[in-house]
Amino acid sequence: MTxxxxxxxxxxxxxLSMGKILCYSGVMQDMEVSWMPSYGPExxxxxxxxxxxxxDKRISSPILNSYDSAIILNQQSxxxxxxxxxxxxxxxxxxxxITRHPERNDIQIYRADAAAESAKMESARTFNxxxxxxxxxxxxxxxxxxxxxxxxxxxxxxxxxxxxxxxxALIRGAEIIQPVEVA
Amino acid sequence: MAExxxxxxxxxxxxxxxxxxxxxxxxxxxxxPGCGHSTTHRVIAEVVEELxxxxxxxGVAPVGCSVFMYNYMDFDMQEAAHGRAPAVATGIKRLWxxxxxxxxxxxxxxxxxxxxxxxHACNRGENIVMFFINNGIYGMTGGQxxxxxxxxxxxxxxxxxxxxxxxxxxxxxxxxxxxLPGTYYVTRQAVxxxxxxxxxxxxxxxxFEYQPKKKGVSFIEVVSNxxxxxxxTPVQSIKWLDENMLDFYPLGDIKVPED
Amino acid sequence: MAEEYKLMKGNxxxxxxxxRAGTDGYxxxxxxxxxxxxxxxxxxxxxxxxxxxxxxxxxxxASINMxxxxxxxxxxxxxxxxxxxxxxxxxxxxxxxxxxxxxxxVNVQRGGPGLGTIQPGQAxxxxxxxxxxxxxxxxxxxxxxxxxxxxDFVSLSFxxxxxxxxxxxxxxxxxxxxxxxKVKFKExxxxxxxxxxxxxxxxxxxxxxxxITSLDLDPARHERFNLKLQRKYKEVQEKEVLFExxxxxxxxxxxxxxxxxxxxxxxxxxMAREExxxxxxxxxxxxxxxxxKELESLTSHVKGMLxxxxxxxxxxxxxxxxxxxxxxxxxxxRMGGIIPAPDEIVEALKKQIxxx
Numbered sequence: 001m002t003x004x005x006x007x008x009x010x011x012x013x014x015x016l017s018m019g020k021i022l023c024y025s026g027v028m029q030d031m032e033v034s035w036m037p038s039y040g041p042e043x044x045x046x047x048x049x050x051x052x053x054x055x056d057k058r059i060s061s062p063i064l065n066s067y068d069s070a071i072i073l074n075q076q077s078x079x080x081x082x083x084x085x086x087x088x089x090x091x092x093x094x095x096x097x098i099t100r101h102p103e104r105n106d107i108q109i110y111r112a113d114a115a116a117e118s119a120k121m122e123s124a125r126t127f128n129x130x131x132x133x134x135x136x137x138x139x140x141x142x143x144x145x146x147x148x149x150x151x152x153x154x155x156x157x158x159x160x161x162x163x164x165x166x167x168x169a170l171i172r173g174a175e176i177i178q179p180v181e182v183a
Numbered sequence: 184m185a186e187x188x189x190x191x192x193x194x195x196x197x198x199x200x201x202x203x204x205x206x207x208x209x210x211x212x213x214x215x216p217g218c219g220h221s222t223t224h225r226v227i228a229e230v231v232e233e234l235x236x237x238x239x240x241x242g243v244a245p246v247g248c249s250v251f252m253y254n255y256m257d258f259d260m261q262e263a264a265h266g267r268a269p270a271v272a273t274g275i276k277r278l279w280x281x282x283x284x285x286x287x288x289x290x291x292x293x294x295x296x297x298x299x300x301x302x303h304a305c306n307r308g309e310n311i312v313m314f315f316i317n318n319g320i321y322g323m324t325g326g327q328x329x330x331x332x333x334x335x336x337x338x339x340x341x342x343x344x345x346x347x348x349x350x351x352x353x354x355x356x357x358x359x360x361x362x363l364p365g366t367y368y369v370t371r372q373a374v375x376x377x378x379x380x381x382x383x384x385x386x387x388x389x390x391f392e393y394q395p396k397k398k399g400v401s402f403i404e405v406v407s408n409x410x411x412x413x414x415x416t417p418v419q420s421i422k423w424l425d426e427n428m429l430d431f432y433p434l435g436d437i438k439v440p441e442d
Numbered sequence: 443m444a445e446e447y448k449l450m451k452g453n454x455x456x457x458x459x460x461x462r463a464g465t466d467g468y469x470x471x472x473x474x475x476x477x478x479x480x481x482x483x484x485x486x487x488x489x490x491x492x493x494x495x496x497x498x499x500x501x502x503x504a505s506i507n508m509x510x511x512x513x514x515x516x517x518x519x520x521x522x523x524x525x526x527x528x529x530x531x532x533x534x535x536x537x538x539x540x541x542x543x544x545x546x547x548v549n550v551q552r553g554g555p556g557l558g559t560i561q562p563g564q565a566x567x568x569x570x571x572x573x574x575x576x577x578x579x580x581x582x583x584x585x586x587x588x589x590x591x592x593x594d595f596v597s598l599s600f601x602x603x604x605x606x607x608x609x610x611x612x613x614x615x616x617x618x619x620x621x622x623x624k625v626k627f628k629e630x631x632x633x634x635x636x637x638x639x640x641x642x643x644x645x646x647x648x649x650x651x652x653x654i655t656s657l658d659l660d661p662a663r664h665e666r667f668n669l670k671l672q673r674k675y676k677e678v679q680e681k682e683v684l685f686e687x688x689x690x691x692x693x694x695x696x697x698x699x700x701x702x703x704x705x706x707x708x709x710x711x712x713m714a715r716e717e718x719x720x721x722x723x724x725x726x727x728x729x730x731x732x733x734x735k736e737l738e739s740l741t742s743h744v745k746g747m748l749x750x751x752x753x754x755x756x757x758x759x760x761x762x763x764x765x766x767x768x769x770x771x772x773x774x775x776r777m778g779g780i781i782p783a784p785d786e787i788v789e790a791l792k793k794q795i796x797x798x
Contacts, residue, residue: 020449023622027449027624032623032624033622033623034621034622034623035449035621035622035623036617036620036621036622037620037621059623060706060708060709060712060784061705061707061708061709061710062617062621062702062705063617063705063706063781063783064709064783064784065784065785066785153449154449208651237645238644238645238646238647240644241515241642241643241644244655250657251657253651253655257645257651258644258645258651259642259643259644259645259651259652259653260642260651260653260654261511261514261515261541261642261653261654261655262541262653262654262655262657263507263510264510264533264534264537267503267504267510267534270499270503270504270505270507270508270510271508271510271511271514273497273504273508273511274467274469274507274508274509274510274511274513274515274519275511275512275514275515277467277495277508277512278466278467278511278512278515278517278519279517279643279644282644299500299501299503299504300500300503300504300507302500303499303500303504
């Protein structure tokens with residue numbers, strides 16, 4: 001099993017940390033992982049993306065231009081990555097700020113309005129965990145309990161009191177995800 | 184006959200008034216006769232001997248006339264790239280914090296190409312001794328203008344005299360480093376008279392004695408002559424130094440430790 | 443089992459491995475994309491555990507000269523930087539090679555020339571393997587292709603550096619520096635307590651003084667010194683070549699690539715094999731000494747080679763020298779911080795090497 005994922009959005013949305021938690025979860029269940037971010041000025045407030053690969057064998061290229069799954073968090077990323085999903089692959093997006101919705105009919109498209117949901121939960125920080133919960137619902141590449149373990153590993157101890165909230169966000173994401181039909 | 188008697192008399196141990204320090208090797212120095220480098224080397228070697236730190240001292244030689252300093256000092260030394268002696272000395276001292284570490288540089292090395300290393304070693308307060316030999320000229324390369332060349336002073340690249348409109352002003356880097364909190368002891372000395380040599384030796388001894396206190400850089404400028412570069416006889420050059428250099432580079436302590 | 447692994451960036455792995463290798467001193471200056479090395483080291487406070495010194499210098503010029511001082515005084519010292527900073531260090535590297543001092547220099551490459559880009563590149567191959575500074579000298583150059591190798595090559599570099607009294611460079615790039623992967627570290631090695639007999643550690647009465655210098659104005663003696671250096675380099679070439687082959691046994695076409703490019707090429711090989719092309723990957727791990735003989739031996743059954751690099755064609759010159767004119771050799775490269783994609787490499791292989 002090899003899963004090649006692109007997570008893309010704005011800096012500050014938790015794109016890189018979502019990828020990191022996914023990788024930690026993979027490490028917890030003895031998988032090979034790679035996390036390849038875009039870096040540079042992009043890190044400082046512009047667009048951010050990270051390629052995450054989880055596999056049960058040695059990972060070859062950490063850099064790809066086609067993906068099994070894409071988690072899309074803004075319009076620029078939609079425009080950039082929709083076409084790069086492999087046929088039959090998954091596109092999961094947050095509808096907030098999206099003006100041109102995905103159009104391909106050879107991939108599976110899902111929507112989870114995590115931004116709206118995180119506002120309801122009164123914590124913008126839960127946004128990326130809601131998206132991750134939604135993704136794992138349709139693509140359970142890592143076990144839920146390993147995500148919690150991964151969180152503990154990747155979060156500094158002073159943030160461990162937030163783990164319960166993140167757990168709630170993961171569950172909420174799994175509840176709100178909706179399939180999208182393209183006409 | 185009378186001569187032989189005199190020689191025999193002279194070599195009697197009780198008549199010995201001066202001997203070469205063991206901390207200098209027997210290699211013949213390559214410096215021009217009259218140059219201040221050899222005297223300064225000797226002073227450093229004598230202080231190392233008197234303090235009994237020959238096995239604890241690590242020196243860094245520069246690029247310039249004193250590039251071969253390591254041939255004359257009988258202790259461990261490293262030869263640095265041009266201007267980098269304070270960085271090399273920093274590397275050594277940080278990794279051997281209990282050794283006595285010093286750098287030795289001329290004016291081009293310390294105050295032109297190596298200005299950044301000089302300022303930052305002083306600003307970090309490295310626990311080293313920095314020797315700065317200022318003769319106002321590039322001696323080794325044949326008498327070109329140095330950052331410390333006086334206004335109006337002739338060199339092979341300022342054949343009509345240094346014009347500050349073109350070449351800027353002579354740099355008083357010693358006063359500059361004295362303004363940094365990382366320097367502990369800053370002094371300007373000379374070697375062209377026996378009295379000055381004795382004063383220099385006292386300063387050198389203090390600088391090495393301060394080092395184990397780990398209070399920062401001890402910086403010793405030695406205003407020196409370069410008879411070859413200045414196109415003078417040794418005697419003329421000493422006179423010229425006395426009459427011209429010391430007005431602009433006044434001798435004495437610039438920063439004295441308070442504790 | 444899983445507990446032993448850490449998830450880390452390549453830059454962080456170098457830093458942790460440096461502490462564990464018993465490094466005495468790190469001297470550096472910030473530059474993207476490798477600043478995490480010094481950030482990790484300063485946060486880890488190794489002076490409280492192993493006694494390792496970490497110092498932010500005023501420039502790369504100062505850093506490399508601090509290395510010179512530390513190495514000359516017998517200590518295990520290293521620096522890291524990225525391409526423009528490594529250019530600034532070239533003078534010091536030449537002096538270090540000339541004074542035969544062991545040390546580790548890490549180059550997390552970015553694209554050039556000039557200020558270039560902060561995105562990854564491999565255009566410092568010539569600089570690293572052919573000189574860079576002045577004079578006849580060589581660095582031993584190791585090219586890691588994973589975060590694990592970033593960690594492993596630190597202690598390997600120090601072993602080689604002290605064995606041959608020669609500077610060693612880890613030639614990495616921004617992609618491996620910034621990428622996170624699983625990594626397992628070796629046990630902590632204590633810092634050295636005994637020092638080489640040539641080092642300036644203080645002249646005890648029982649020995650002659652030690653001098654660290656690269657200067658010698660006696661022509662005959664200096665030529666003898668240069669010849670000695672060349673003998674040392676020859677020995678390194680004979681004994682220290684490292685490389686990795688992937689599906690080369692039955693390969694008709696071989697991609698030659700190092701570092702990040704090699705990782706991508708591994709995927710290209712898999713893609714080509716799916717299309718029925720018998721492709722393989724040859725990965726030089728030591729870029730100097732270059733695995734020329736090993737590459738040449740492949741020409742017995744390989745019809746063509748494509749050197750894939752993030753530059754305009756540098757290592758391809760060594761590939762051509764290795765295989766002579768026996769087989770077709772091409773180059774495929776991307777620049778500007780662009781990383782070649784696996785499928786475009788397969789296309790280039792078909793177009794340039796396999797033909798119709």
